[in-house]
Amino acid sequence: FARYAPYIRAINKLKREKNAVILAHNYMTPEIYHGVADVVGDSLQLAIEATKVQADTIVQCGVHFMAETSKILNPAKTVLIPDVKAGCSLAESITAEGIAEMRAKYPGAPVVSYVNTTAEVKAASDICCTSSNAAQIVAEMDSDVVIMTPDQYLAQNVANEVPQKKVVWWEGSCIVHEQYTKDDINAFRALNSDTRIIAHPECPPDVVAVSDFSGSTSGIIDYVTREMPGSAMLVTECSMASNIADALPEVDFTGPCNMCPYMKKITLEKILWSLHTGTEAVEVDPQIAAKAKIAVERMIELSQ
Numbered sequence: 001f002a003r004y005a006p007y008i009r010a011i012n013k014l015k016r017e018k019n020a021v022i023l024a025h026n027y028m029t030p031e032i033y034h035g036v037a038d039v040v041g042d043s044l045q046l047a048i049e050a051t052k053v054q055a056d057t058i059v060q061c062g063v064h065f066m067a068e069t070s071k072i073l074n075p076a077k078t079v080l081i082p083d084v085k086a087g088c089s090l091a092e093s094i095t096a097e098g099i100a101e102m103r104a105k106y107p108g109a110p111v112v113s114y115v116n117t118t119a120e121v122k123a124a125s126d127i128c129c130t131s132s133n134a135a136q137i138v139a140e141m142d143s144d145v146v147i148m149t150p151d152q153y154l155a156q157n158v159a160n161e162v163p164q165k166k167v168v169w170w171e172g173s174c175i176v177h178e179q180y181t182k183d184d185i186n187a188f189r190a191l192n193s194d195t196r197i198i199a200h201p202e203c204p205p206d207v208v209a210v211s212d213f214s215g216s217t218s219g220i221i222d223y224v225t226r227e228m229p230g231s232a233m234l235v236t237e238c239s240m241a242s243n244i245a246d247a248l249p250e251v252d253f254t255g256p257c258n259m260c261p262y263m264k265k266i267t268l269e270k271i272l273w274s275l276h277t278g279t280e281a282v283e284v285d286p287q288i289a290a291k292a293k294i295a296v297e298r299m300i301e302l303s304q
């Protein structure tokens with residue numbers, strides 16, 4: 001950690017001078033998560049925290065759709081993303097035309113879009129969801145058929161949890177979680193029978209089915225904190241275990257993990273540069289932002 005100290009000191013000093021806060025996702029590397037973040041959390045927690053920010057500037061340490069969500073909720077504030085190329089395979093998988101296509105195919109069905117989408121897609125949707133509230137939101141829709149976009153696996157996992165609804169989905173997927181297979185998990189379990197296997201709901205449903213628990217990134221942290229000691233395999237992005245390992249010395253984190261190349265674009269150097277130069281400021285067309293805000297705020301309202 002010592003080699004990061006000069007960056008951490010400089011970022012924290014600049015944050016105070018510029019009246020900025022850093023909102024960081026649970027997948028950020030430990031030096032960001034522990035060294036410079038003011039708030040850490042899953043997508044829902046970061047969106048809720050964005051509504052409470054007093055500072056003039058938000059530096060979003062996460063991927064682009066998260067920064068857009070903060071901007072949609074705070075149109076008058078400056079929202080910076082340290083690397084605009086921090087995308088997301090799910091957000092890239094669908095456009096507003098895709099939403100129109102789904103509406104034409106399933107007339108009258110509400111569209112529940114994952115927050116892992118662009119502002120345009122949110123604006124074309126009825127409501128957003130995250131992995132921590134998707135089942136609850138789908139269950140509350142006033143329709144037997146519910147369209148979920150763009151994550152086919154989250155949608156299929158929700159369909160299993162909410163059997164009273166016919167859930168139909170867009171065929172997007174997360175390049176990190178789609179790599180896990182049921183056979184890999186079963187093979188791991190055969191050799192590690194005492195290990196708790198905990199999967200993010202962006203994993204395919206057969207992976208979730210052979211896991212002990214599934215939840216959002218913060219849901220996973222809560223589960224491990226509540227249920228352990230013991231051995232745990234987090235079937236998700238690699239930084240998750242690294243970020244919580246020190247606080248939970250009685251938990252043995254084991255097993256393979258996958259890196260999100262988009263999340264890993266955010267580094268201390270880029271955060272420092274971003275604060276120093278005010279780049280890249282995220283902008284959302286005000287008309288699109290106003291519509292997208294309705295979908296995000298509806299989600300926050302239903303989640304509280």
Ligand code: 13P
Nearest residue numbers: 042043044130131216217
């Ligand atoms: P969470 O909302 O669970 O933090 O998930 C965000 C994400 O991008 C996971 O891949």
Ligand code: SF4
Nearest residue numbers: 088089174175176260
């Ligand atoms: Fe997108 Fe998957 Fe990376 Fe999350 S882990 S940001 S869903 S590509």
